[in-house]
Amino acid sequence: MKKSDYIYFIPILFWAICYFGFSFDGLYGQDAYEYVRFSNSLHNYFISDTLPGDYFWGIYYPLLGSLLTFIVGNTALALQLISVISLTITGIYIRKIIAFLYSEKPNDIVVFLCFCLSPMVFIHSVLVMSDMLTCCLIVLSIYHFLSFLEGSKNKSFYLGSIFCMLAVLTRYVAVVLLVPFAIMVFLKAFKSKKFKLLFLTLSILLIVSLPHFLVKSQNSLQFLSHSWLQNWNIINLFKSDFITVEGPRNNHFINLIYVLYQLLHPIFFSYLIFLLPSFFKKDFYKTNTNQNIILISILLFSLFMGGIPYQNKRYLLPSFILILIFMYPHLNKITFVNNKKLLYSFVFFTQMSLILFFGKQFYDRNVLEKEMVIEMEKYQGKILYVFDIDVALQGRGLHFTYKNLFLQKYTKYEQEALVLINEKQLEEQWKEKNPLINWENIQQKCVLMKLKTSDKNWSLYKITALR
Numbered sequence: 001m002k003k004s005d006y007i008y009f010i011p012i013l014f015w016a017i018c019y020f021g022f023s024f025d026g027l028y029g030q031d032a033y034e035y036v037r038f039s040n041s042l043h044n045y046f047i048s049d050t051l052p053g054d055y056f057w058g059i060y061y062p063l064l065g066s067l068l069t070f071i072v073g074n075t076a077l078a079l080q081l082i083s084v085i086s087l088t089i090t091g092i093y094i095r096k097i098i099a100f101l102y103s104e105k106p107n108d109i110v111v112f113l114c115f116c117l118s119p120m121v122f123i124h125s126v127l128v129m130s131d132m133l134t135c136c137l138i139v140l141s142i143y144h145f146l147s148f149l150e151g152s153k154n155k156s157f158y159l160g161s162i163f164c165m166l167a168v169l170t171r172y173v174a175v176v177l178l179v180p181f182a183i184m185v186f187l188k189a190f191k192s193k194k195f196k197l198l199f200l201t202l203s204i205l206l207i208v209s210l211p212h213f214l215v216k217s218q219n220s221l222q223f224l225s226h227s228w229l230q231n232w233n234i235i236n237l238f239k240s241d242f243i244t245v246e247g248p249r250n251n252h253f254i255n256l257i258y259v260l261y262q263l264l265h266p267i268f269f270s271y272l273i274f275l276l277p278s279f280f281k282k283d284f285y286k287t288n289t290n291q292n293i294i295l296i297s298i299l300l301f302s303l304f305m306g307g308i309p310y311q312n313k314r315y316l317l318p319s320f321i322l323i324l325i326f327m328y329p330h331l332n333k334i335t336f337v338n339n340k341k342l343l344y345s346f347v348f349f350t351q352m353s354l355i356l357f358f359g360k361q362f363y364d365r366n367v368l369e370k371e372m373v374i375e376m377e378k379y380q381g382k383i384l385y386v387f388d389i390d391v392a393l394q395g396r397g398l399h400f401t402y403k404n405l406f407l408q409k410y411t412k413y414e415q416e417a418l419v420l421i422n423e424k425q426l427e428e429q430w431k432e433k434n435p436l437i438n439w440e441n442i443q444q445k446c447v448l449m450k451l452k453t454s455d456k457n458w459s460l461y462k463i464t465a466l467r
Contacts, residue, residue: 033395
């Protein structure tokens, strides 16, 4: 390992401060608890042969988490460590790709400040989410694919293909970003008549895919039925408001602007906006074949994300990496002052300030969920009508008979049952949807006694009588 690589281990120090200093365990929202749940199910399967059951998302993040749990003894910690270690590896291989593409020694400080200290990247490196592992596998795949295109080494083809499949089976959407690279390396292997290489690689990829097909033996293609995929439409690029299964989504900007967040939004990198004048320079368009593949991948992925009737900035993370790689020569030329140490210090403190600003919502939600668990602990064993926060309560081990207000409409209710609700959230987001309809029905058909109100708009009610 080179001395310059050690700068990419700073995120691990940041994780340690978050974990040990602020007791931040990376659990945030529904997805994180589902990763923990299925990781635990796989871990138990390895111990007791109890079948893990079904699971919707890509298999490899929880699979790696279940294996690492044997070492660290805590599933959430294992998944969090995978995220932060993935960031370190990704940073190191971004610099390798830059060195390969531009035949120059990369400026590690620029790579670190632009990528590792990107608020979106840095925050997700301490969350129990599959995003950083996906980014890591994508970068590893691209590095080895580019190596094969340059040198035709069989090892690079094998490794690129394996990391490509791992990325797709960690987060399915990775296929959109990687397909241009996969096509190019396949064509080169085919034209070179490397038929044995192609056959052996196919066999290896079938083995790599086995965990997916074993877990999803009955519905291995279930992800293709996702509502966002089925409702994909090019017209969505020019829309900002959508009606989804999760309620109405009223966004500030149309999807075409949303996919440009990677260049414009400070949660990615505040100073990319200073590169916009570069688009009008002739040398900006002097690219080689490998850069063109990267550009095609960025445009294809952005087009795909723009057609989905939903906006979530973290979904843009994989293509943000490629944008930084593509723009690196121009990033490295940005100079506001002659004193580079002063410039780098300014960017560093700007990035850290934005990390704290944007990261606060994740920390606050994590604190809220832990506080709600403490508050609800004494009520365990009862029927609980609930929405949204139930995933956290279950994920943190509270035992209720849960009745989720989103999953179905209820017409009958039980005396002495509890209702945990965020009334403001329902009124703002769930008009004419199950959660608000159920809450209105409860108020009409039940006599309620308020037991508790939190300062985060959450209220706990007890059904004292039926009307």
